Amino acid sequence: MEGKIESEPENEAATEDGSTAPGDRWLGDSSPTEAPLPGDVRTAMERFFGDASITTLEDWTGELRRRTGGAIEVDELCHADGETDHWGELDGDRYDFQCFYDAVALAEIASEPVEIHTVSPDGTDIEARATGDGELTATPSTAVVSFGTTVDGSHLPDGEPTLEDAYTAICPSVRAFPTRRAYERWAAKTQAATVGMPLSAATAVATELVD
Secondary structure (H helix, E strand, C coil): CCCCCCCCCHHHHHCCCCCCCCHHHECCCCCHHHCCCCHHHHHHHHHHHCCCCCCCHHHHHHHHHHHHCCCCCHHHCCECCCCCCCEEEECCEEEEECCCHHHHHHHHHHCCCEEEEEECCCCCEEEEEECCCCCEEEECCCCEEEEEEECCCCCCCCCCCCHHHHHHHHHHHCCEECCHHHHHHHHHHCCEEEEEEEHHHCHHHHHHHHC
16 A cells, blocks of 8 residues: 655755754765765774775765676666566566665666656655666655665675675665655664665766666
């Protein structure tokens, strides 16, 4: 069943409103890959790599590419064996993923439009269209995305990290939400260190991973 979208201003994602999560978790839509990460996110990402210095998402994507062989290709995305709530449609073909963000990356890899569907943790259906050239529009327009990694150390790689290690540690914390407030409520109780940004700005991370 489709979840209920909270009523709030369309610019809610860009305002400070007494939210439940620390303000520095919100990266906004202006150069989000260059914004400083909060301490727990930096610590979790550095622990995943073991010997890296991570201060921004740009550092994280660069380190991931360096350790795992460079730009990610379509067959290296986190594909699912069957249908999931997280999928993208490219040229009439449906690709089901373990993590919805792979559909965003698919558009950037293919340089073609991808229609994206996912379901937020509260059950709200979220649709998006990534153009393949860095643009993305979402429904609802207030939708946001989280990025981060687990903090309990249970998914640390045994040796040099692989893409599979990264997916295991990162994918559970990469989710879409109908509003910033919905993300912040989830972030306050989830067992992951995360940051948030408008879904419309999410292609910035995908570009860093695939170009």
